[in-house]
Amino acid sequence: MIIETGHFALLLALAVAAYQMVVPLYAATRGDERLMRVAASSAVMQFLLLCLSFAVLTWAYVTSDFSVLNVWANSHSAKPLVYKISGVWGNHEGSMLLWVLILALFSAAVAIFGTNLPPGLRARVLSVQGSISFAFLSFIVLVSNPFLRLDQVPAQGKGLNPILQDPALAIHPPLLYAGYVGLSVAFSFAIAALIEGRVDAAWARWVRPWTLAAWMFLTVGIAMGSWWAYYELGWGGWWFWDPVENASFMPWLIATALLHSAIVVEKRNALKVWTILLAILAFSLSLIGTFLVRSGVLTSVHAFAVDPERGVFILLILCLFIGGALALYAWRAPSLQAGGLFSPISREGALVVNNLLLTAAAAAVFIGTLYPLVLEAINGTKISVGPPYFNFTFGILVLPLLVLVPFGPMMSWKRADAWAATQRLWAAALIALAATLIPVIAQVRGPWLAPLGIGLGAWLIAGSLVELAGRIKLFQAPFTTSLARLKGLPGQAIGMTLAHLGVGVMVLGVVAVTAWREEIGVAMKPGDVTEIAGAKITFKGESPLTGPNYSATVGRFSVETGNRVVSELTSEKRIFLPSRQPTTEVGIHSFWTGDLYVAMGDEAPGGGRNVRAYFNPLVTLIWIGSVIMFIGGGISLMDRRYRIGAPKRAATAAVPAE
Amino acid sequence: MTRKQQRSAFIVSGLVILGLAAALVLTALKDTIVFFYTPSEVVEKKVEPGVRFRLGGLVKDGSIEKLAGAKVRFTVTDTDKTLVVDYDGTLPDLFREGQGVVTEGKLLPSGVFEADTVLAKHDENYMPKEVADALKEKGVWQEGDKKAQ
Numbered sequence: 001m002i003i004e005t006g007h008f009a010l011l012l013a014l015a016v017a018a019y020q021m022v023v024p025l026y027a028a029t030r031g032d033e034r035l036m037r038v039a040a041s042s043a044v045m046q047f048l049l050l051c052l053s054f055a056v057l058t059w060a061y062v063t064s065d066f067s068v069l070n071v072w073a074n075s076h077s078a079k080p081l082v083y084k085i086s087g088v089w090g091n092h093e094g095s096m097l098l099w100v101l102i103l104a105l106f107s108a109a110v111a112i113f114g115t116n117l118p119p120g121l122r123a124r125v126l127s128v129q130g131s132i133s134f135a136f137l138s139f140i141v142l143v144s145n146p147f148l149r150l151d152q153v154p155a156q157g158k159g160l161n162p163i164l165q166d167p168a169l170a171i172h173p174p175l176l177y178a179g180y181v182g183l184s185v186a187f188s189f190a191i192a193a194l195i196e197g198r199v200d201a202a203w204a205r206w207v208r209p210w211t212l213a214a215w216m217f218l219t220v221g222i223a224m225g226s227w228w229a230y231y232e233l234g235w236g237g238w239w240f241w242d243p244v245e246n247a248s249f250m251p252w253l254i255a256t257a258l259l260h261s262a263i264v265v266e267k268r269n270a271l272k273v274w275t276i277l278l279a280i281l282a283f284s285l286s287l288i289g290t291f292l293v294r295s296g297v298l299t300s301v302h303a304f305a306v307d308p309e310r311g312v313f314i315l316l317i318l319c320l321f322i323g324g325a326l327a328l329y330a331w332r333a334p335s336l337q338a339g340g341l342f343s344p345i346s347r348e349g350a351l352v353v354n355n356l357l358l359t360a361a362a363a364a365v366f367i368g369t370l371y372p373l374v375l376e377a378i379n380g381t382k383i384s385v386g387p388p389y390f391n392f393t394f395g396i397l398v399l400p401l402l403v404l405v406p407f408g409p410m411m412s413w414k415r416a417d418a419w420a421a422t423q424r425l426w427a428a429a430l431i432a433l434a435a436t437l438i439p440v441i442a443q444v445r446g447p448w449l450a451p452l453g454i455g456l457g458a459w460l461i462a463g464s465l466v467e468l469a470g471r472i473k474l475f476q477a478p479f480t481t482s483l484a485r486l487k488g489l490p491g492q493a494i495g496m497t498l499a500h501l502g503v504g505v506m507v508l509g510v511v512a513v514t515a516w517r518e519e520i521g522v523a524m525k526p527g528d529v530t531e532i533a534g535a536k537i538t539f540k541g542e543s544p545l546t547g548p549n550y551s552a553t554v555g556r557f558s559v560e561t562g563n564r565v566v567s568e569l570t571s572e573k574r575i576f577l578p579s580r581q582p583t584t585e586v587g588i589h590s591f592w593t594g595d596l597y598v599a600m601g602d603e604a605p606g607g608g609r610n611v612r613a614y615f616n617p618l619v620t621l622i623w624i625g626s627v628i629m630f631i632g633g634g635i636s637l638m639d640r641r642y643r644i645g646a647p648k649r650a651a652t653a654a655v656p657a658e
Numbered sequence: 659m660t661r662k663q664q665r666s667a668f669i670v671s672g673l674v675i676l677g678l679a680a681a682l683v684l685t686a687l688k689d690t691i692v693f694f695y696t697p698s699e700v701v702e703k704k705v706e707p708g709v710r711f712r713l714g715g716l717v718k719d720g721s722i723e724k725l726a727g728a729k730v731r732f733t734v735t736d737t738d739k740t741l742v743v744d745y746d747g748t749l750p751d752l753f754r755e756g757q758g759v760v761t762e763g764k765l766l767p768s769g770v771f772e773a774d775t776v777l778a779k780h781d782e783n784y785m786p787k788e789v790a791d792a793l794k795e796k797g798v799w800q801e802g803d804k805k806a807q
Contacts, residue, residue, distance in 0.1 A: 163751070235748055341664055344671075356672055360679040367683050382694035384712055386762075389690040393682045521747065523726075582751045601748055605724035612748050 003068055006056025007147035010097075013049040013104070014137040016042050020107075020130030024123035036119050039126035040111035046133065047108035050101045054088075057097060057146055061088050067153040070094060070146040076159040078549040078577065086170035087160045093146035095173060099290065100136045102174070102181045107133065110185060110210075117206060124192035125185070132184055135317045143310045162550070162576035162583045168228040176221035176248055180286035182214025183255060187283035190276045191325060194332040199272040204265035207279065209642050211262060215255045216633035222248050223626035234584040234599045236614040238513070238622060241390040246369040247289035253362035254282040257355045264348050268413060270339035271348070274355070280329060284322040285362070291318065292369075343415040350408040350416075357401040364393040402456055402507065405500055406463025428466045432459035446515040453511030460504025468497045495636025499629045506625025512594070512618035519615075521601075525608035533615035535596055536560040540568075542600075542609065550574040552585075555600035555609060559589055566591075571600035571611075595619050692762060697739040700765070707765040713741060713773070714760045722755055734759060734771075745773040 024039035060068045061084045064077040074091040075084060089095040107129040114122050140146070163169075189207045193199045225245065230238045239245065258278040264271040291314050342348035368385045375381050406428055410421035436455030439446075469475070471493060472485040518533050526541035540556040552574040559567040569587030576583065586599040594617035601610035694712040695705065705711060713734055721733035729746045732755075743761055753759060753776060763773035 234751070338661060341661060344667055352668065352671070356675045360675050363676075364679055364683050368687070371687065383691050384694060384762075385687065386690060386692055389686045392686045392690070393679070396682055397679060584751055599748060602724070605726075610724075610748075 002056055003060060003065065003147055003149065006053045006060075007145075009049045009053040009056070010137070010141060010145075010147065013046050013053065013100075014134065014141055016046040016049060017130050017134040017137050020046060021127055021134050022130075023127075024130070025127040028120045028123040028127070031120070033119050036123035039123045039130075040114075043104070043107040043111040043126050043129065046130075047101075047104040050097075050104045054097055054101050057094060058085060058088050061085065064157065066155070066157050067149050068146075069148045069150050072150060072154055072157045074160055075157040076549060076577070077156065079160065079165070080548050082167070082170060083160060083165045086164075089173050090160050090164045093140070093144050095177075096136065096140050096144050097146055098174065099177050099181060100133055100140065102177050103129070103133050103136070103184060106182055106185050106210075110188075114206075121189075121192055121196065121203075121206075124195055125188045128188035128191045129184060132188075132321065135320065139313050139317060143313055159549075159577070159579055162574070162579070162581050163232060165576075166228060166232055168224050169232070172221060172224045172228060175217050175224060177290075179214050179216075179218030179221050179248075179255075180251060180290055182210060182217055183251060183279075183283040183286045185210035185214070186255075186258065186279040187325070190279035191328065193276060194328050197332060197335055199265065199276060199336055201266050201269050204262045204275070205642065208259070208262045208266065209637055211255060211258055211279075211282075212633050212637050215252070215259055216630050216637070218248065218252045218255060219626055219633070220630045222252060223623050223630075227623050230619070231586055231588060232583070234586055234612075236517075236519070236586075236597050236599070236612075236616060238619065241368075241387045243369050244293050246365050246390075247292040250362050250365055250369075251282055251285040251289055253358050253365070254278055254285055257358040257362075258282050260351050260354050260358075264351050265339070268340045268342065268348055270342060271352070271355075272336055272339055273333045276333060276336075277329060278355070278359075280322075280325045281359075284325070285366075287318055287321060340414075342413070345411070345418050346416045347408065347411040347413045350404065350411050353404060354401060354408065357397055361394055361397040361401075364397060365390065368393070399456075402460060402503070405460055405503065406467065409464075409467045409496065409500075424470060425463060425466060428459060428462035431462035432456070434458075444516060450511060450515035453515065454508060457504045457506075457508035457511060460507060461501050462504075464497045464500040464504065468494075490641060491639030492636045492641070495632045495634075495639070498632030498635060500632075502625045502628030502630075502632060504625070505621050505628055509618045509621030509623075509625060513616050513622070516617045517614065519612070521610065521612045523604035523606065523608050524611045528608065530611070530613065532613045533594075533596070533617075534561060535566075535591075535615075537596075537598065537611075537613055539609070539611065545572070547574065550576045550583075553600075555611075557587060557598050557611075559596060561591075567596075569596075569598050571598050573600060573602075590620060593617055694760075696736040697734055697741040698736050700741060701739055705765060707767045710762065710764050712760055712762045713743065713771055714758070715741075717753065717755050717757055717759050719755050734761065741771050742769075743771045743773050745776055747774070747776070749776055 020039060020042040023042075024036055027033075027035035027038070057068075057070075059065075060071050061075055062081065064071065064075060064084070066072040066075075070091065070093050074094070075087045079087065087094075089098040107126060110122070110125060110129065114125070117125070186207050189203065189210070193203055222245075225248065226238050229240065229245075230236065258275065261271050261275045261278055265275050368389050372383050372385055375383060406425055407418075407421055410416075410424050411418075432455045435458030436451045439451040439454055444450075471489060472482045474482045477485075520530060520532050522528075522530050524530065524539040526539055529536055529538045531537070536559070538558045538560070540558055542553050542555045545552040545554050552572045555571045555573075557569045557571065558565050559569060567589040569589055570585075571587040572585035574583045574585065575581070584599055584601075586597055588598075589596045594615055597614040597616055599612045599614075601612060604610045692710055692712055694714060695703065696715050697713070700711075700713065715734040715736040718733040718735045718740060721731075723731040725731055725744075729744065730749060731742065731744050733740050733742050735741075743763075745761065745763075760777040761771070761773035762775040762777070763771055766772050
């Protein structure tokens with residue numbers, strides 16, 4: 001009965017979505033303000049219904065109700081509670097339900113917080129949101145229903161893939177989806193603007209916080225996934241250019257470009273047509289990304305053969321939204337009023353360069369990810385495009401971007417003096433030079449490019465700090481004045497400084513771990529000692545362990561530096577029930593200089609264990625950098641200017657400065 | 659600067675970057691593409707030693723052999739032809755006898771495939787896609803097996 005309630009709520013939500021899609025759009029066209037208001041209430045209603053539906057599915061998982069096909073196929077009664085809950089979105093059907101739930105959450109948020117929007121715009125935005133929701137709810141109800149029942153109730157479920165039973169991976173999908181789906185708001189705003197034929201500074205100011213929120217979730221979601229891959233897969237790598245990773249990375253790149261171009265629309269009323277295109281592309285890539293991962297389009301073109309309905313349905317939705325949006329764009333964009341002028345050397349110009357490089361990088365990743373798919377569809381040749389391709393193309397496109405980052409904020413709007421901007425960065429340049437020399441003087445072995453990479457990271461960090469120092473007149477005015485100025489800085493300025501600084505921190509980590517990583521693989525018997533990066537690792541022996549739904553062998557290691565034991569590490573080999581699938585839990589000790597990473601392998605032929613140890617210098621900086629970017633986004637989002645003195649549209653269209 | 663000049667500057671710089679990106683992508687694709695073969699295809703296509711490719715199939719039952727160090731030797735089969743693979747590194751946890759596997763590396767003149775990567779997918783399906791396709795062609799593996807464990 002409870003299951004049917006959830007199912008029924010899902011069907012009701014579908015009906016509400018249909019209503020939300022049609023009625024507000026019609027009302028907005030007719031200018032009927034009273035009727036437009038149903039957009040907000042139906043968005044909230046739809047969210048509540050989907051909450052109920054999702055809660056019911058979660059309940060079915062928590063109580064291990066194996067009469068539900070989805071629960072039986074993906075859960076097991078011996079699983080710890082937290083993984084029963086995360087199991088809800090650890091499978092295709094449940095994850096799609098989570099996807100629409102988050103979509104509805106964003107719609108409801110627009111409905112509730114968007115009271116300062118012009119009624120017509122709000123109605124149209126919510127109507128577009130409703131149409132996305134309608135498409136996906138139809139998909140769920142028709143071909144991907146999580147509430148289907150089994151006639152005969154099995155005694156036990158089949159279990160969740162053990163490597164998904166991990167705290168980071170439990171929260172990784174919801175974060176990532178919040179990012180993907182959050183971009184739908186920017187998309188809906190873009191479509192609404194195209195229908196209205198009007199884009200202005202106020203529009204950009206409404207769109208930006210939503211894009212920023214989505215971008216923050218994407219950033220931390222991707223970082224979380226990479227962190228998980230790092231400690232769970234047992235190879236010590238943090239990014240593999242796997243199609244699944246690329247699927248989330250492409251929308252991130254475009255969302256980053258969109259964040260920057262929306263600033264130009266907001267401040268200078270220029271780049272409007274381009275910004276609309278980015279908003280459409282960002283969400284289109286989210287849609288593609290979701291399905292590359294979830295539908296198996298990429299891991300298997302033949303998913304269509306497995307379940308033709310599902311594959312075709314997915315393609316239909318993709319074509320409808322991406323094609324429809326681009327067609328509308330081609331038709332309406334030329335009629336948008338052109339905005340302010342600027343010289344190539346200006347803040348606007350710098351942001352254009354940022355945009356061009358980011359989109360080019362996204363395009364390179366896109367081609368590399370989808371080329372094998374297309375080639376196989378055309379002539380059946382199976383190929384793979386691996387890390388060398390991505391490292392090369394992405395690296396070449398992103399390097400100049402990173403070098404130029406500190407210049408951007410130094411440029412003034414409209415027309416800037418490049419030489420003056422360069423002069424203001426002399427301190428940062430000195431610091432970068434010093435940082436480049438550190439590994440050279442310390443005579444660290446490794447590729448000759450590595451010191452330059454370290455210099456680049458330092459350049460980014462120092463560049464953003466120098467910019468901040470300039471703003472608060474540090475060392476130019478009394479310290480108290482500087483402090484007062486710092487307090488008075490708008491959130492957006494601090495947010496930008498932190499985000500750029502975060503990129504620099506991440507670059508340091510990426511360069512260090514790529515260039516100076518150490519790895520050894522040895523067979524060890526209890527008592528054996530091996531050495532890596534100046535640390536002595538002793539294998540102390542192994543013992544059995546029984547977990548809730550697995551049995552494990554625990555290997556104990558002690559780590560010594562300078563004859564002092566600094567850490568006792570354990571690494572486990574787990575065998576999960578009921579699939580008998582093994583997983584590895586690695587032991588990690590973080591030094592200031594990097595991570596010591598120990599993974600215990602299978603039994604070695606002559607007795608003992610195969611052990612792999614890595615030293616990953618500064619690897620933690622990769623995730624610290626992401627977190628700094630996330631915090632920067634958050635501070636920017638808190639900026640009062642988004643709320644107080646809320647943007648109002650000029651009564652008449654502003655006359656463009658000609 | 660007039661509006662027209664600005665627009666053309668925008669378009670020209672866009673095209674330059676796009677052209678650069680396209681050139682990059684094309685050269686990189688040419689040099690880094692790796693083909694996927696099953697053991698039968700390796701024989702059919704007469705793959706030369708030293709050429710990088712991906713080899714996929716099933717790990718033959720009883721073929722896993724631990725060598726000195728952390729090295730391991732196993733046989734990949736598509737039930738028709740087989741190929742011996744040497745690998746020095748950590749095997750993914752999903753690596754098992756009788757299961758699908760994708761390895762990347764090159765043939766040695768001796769005819770042994772020297773792999774530097776052994777891949778396992780971390781999705782709900784335990785079978786790498788290319789392997790599933792190849793095995794379907796051979797008629798050894800049916801869709802229904804996918805969910806069975």
